[in-house]
Amino acid sequence: MSRTARAPLMTLDAALADLLGRVQALDGEETVPTFEADGRVLAEDLVSALQVPPHDNASMDGYALRVADVREASQVLPVSQRIAAGHMGEALQPGTCARIFTGAPLPEGADAVVMQEDTTEVGGDIHAVHIHAMPEPGQWVRRAGEDVRRGAVVLARGERLSPASLGLAASLGRAQVRVVRRPRVALFSTGDELVMPGEVAPEAMPPGAIYNANRFFLRTLLQRMGCEVSDLGIVPDRRDATLAALKTAADHHDLILTSGGVSVGEEDHVKPSVQQLGSLDLWQIGMKPGKPFAYGSVRRDGGAGSASGQSCHFIGLPGNPVSSFVTFLLLVRPFLLKLRGVPAQRILALPHAIQLPAHFVVSRADKRREFLRVRRNASGGLDLFPNQSSGVLTSMAWGDGLVDNPAGATIAHGDLVSFIPFAELLA
Ligand code: AMP
Ligand code: MG
Numbered sequence: 001m002s003r004t005a006r007a008p009l010m011t012l013d014a015a016l017a018d019l020l021g022r023v024q025a026l027d028g029e030e031t032v033p034t035f036e037a038d039g040r041v042l043a044e045d046l047v048s049a050l051q052v053p054p055h056d057n058a059s060m061d062g063y064a065l066r067v068a069d070v071r072e073a074s075q076v077l078p079v080s081q082r083i084a085a086g087h088m089g090e091a092l093q094p095g096t097c098a099r100i101f102t103g104a105p106l107p108e109g110a111d112a113v114v115m116q117e118d119t120t121e122v123g124g125d126i127h128a129v130h131i132h133a134m135p136e137p138g139q140w141v142r143r144a145g146e147d148v149r150r151g152a153v154v155l156a157r158g159e160r161l162s163p164a165s166l167g168l169a170a171s172l173g174r175a176q177v178r179v180v181r182r183p184r185v186a187l188f189s190t191g192d193e194l195v196m197p198g199e200v201a202p203e204a205m206p207p208g209a210i211y212n213a214n215r216f217f218l219r220t221l222l223q224r225m226g227c228e229v230s231d232l233g234i235v236p237d238r239r240d241a242t243l244a245a246l247k248t249a250a251d252h253h254d255l256i257l258t259s260g261g262v263s264v265g266e267e268d269h270v271k272p273s274v275q276q277l278g279s280l281d282l283w284q285i286g287m288k289p290g291k292p293f294a295y296g297s298v299r300r301d302g303g304a305g306s307a308s309g310q311s312c313h314f315i316g317l318p319g320n321p322v323s324s325f326v327t328f329l330l331l332v333r334p335f336l337l338k339l340r341g342v343p344a345q346r347i348l349a350l351p352h353a354i355q356l357p358a359h360f361v362v363s364r365a366d367k368r369r370e371f372l373r374v375r376r377n378a379s380g381g382l383d384l385f386p387n388q389s390s391g392v393l394t395s396m397a398w399g400d401g402l403v404d405n406p407a408g409a410t411i412a413h414g415d416l417v418s419f420i421p422f423a424e425l426l427a
Helices: 012-021 163-171 214-224 239-252 270-277 321-339 394-398
Strands: 029-033 062-065 075-083 097-100 112-115 119-121 128-131 153-155 176-180 184-190 228-235 255-259 278-283 294-299 311-317 354-357 369-376 382-384 401-405 416-421
Touching (some): 062 075, 153 163, 214 228, 214 255, 239 255, 239 270, 239 294, 270 311, 321 369
Parallel strands (some): 184 228, 184 255, 255 311
Antiparallel strands (some): 369 401, 401 416
């Protein structure tokens, strides 16, 4: 891993390709209630055992009839039956029509529905209607199977379930679905300066101490990504403590995610500890913020209850909160999608950017590809958070996305820039 001072850093694209090449889908599966499957990844093809809708049915309240029976405008047809949703009618007698309601099965013989608004009831004893508009065959009819054909693969293995797909699964009669198991992730923060909110009041903070902010967004992001999180808290900046934490975590998890301690100082124990217990395969990326990102693996002891496989994935995020957050979104997120069984060709590591005008200026180009915290403004442009330091977490909370600015590029007011909304990175 030695690198001369001038050696170029690995690009983000190369790091992403490398990272995704090192992770395979988890092999465990489980069956969960459809109600609880939001965000989970399907481990089966969902094949329809029926057609949806099951019958040709009316898409309007009105009258079902045979088009051939309407020979003139204002044709009068007797109403021979009444069919509400959930009830089957009789075969339609020629020369008559059926009162019908939205969702009700079309009676045999009918080939169109005339909407109620295009009819008037005939007064008197006989129950009949005037049909004012000449119907077209098939009008206001929803065809059996027009949503789903019997035997069709409606949702494929590897698909991430959304509220819409849960509804679709339910429309096939599925109360349960087979999904990939959740990844088990051990999370720990490093840094002797860290204290937990709630344990020490702001006015009692010892000199040099700061609150552990990373633990809060990292745990939440992991949970949003469908992970089972073991939060191991804060590990002190000592080699023995770091080694012990890594060793214990490796046995029972798919991924160890840490923040801090992966830079170049003597107090950065995470990187050398991973090298001692396994291997460090990726370190330092040409991006800003987020340069100290590290990927590797930690060997498992293979003791009782140990997870399958020889080693546990390791990802070390930078300690600076913005760097930690941005590298999670850009690198850990696609890594987790692959681990969770989403096929590689369906993982958009960097969501498609939207081109929007910059309502700000970046006059000094950076050597690294930079991800700027910005916010859409009311005039359709982007405002830049004034302090882009990697320690300023306010920029992440204020912003609603990142501008992906190529290495060496300046930005003039009005330039079109590539905007990636957080909404896409948090989905
Ligand atoms: P490190 O990567 O450990 O050198 O940390 C870089 C910077 O991030 C230092 O200023 C740390 O104090 C800060 N930092 C590290 N971990 C956290 C954390 N969990 N919450 C807030 N700031 C942190
Ligand atoms: Mg540190």
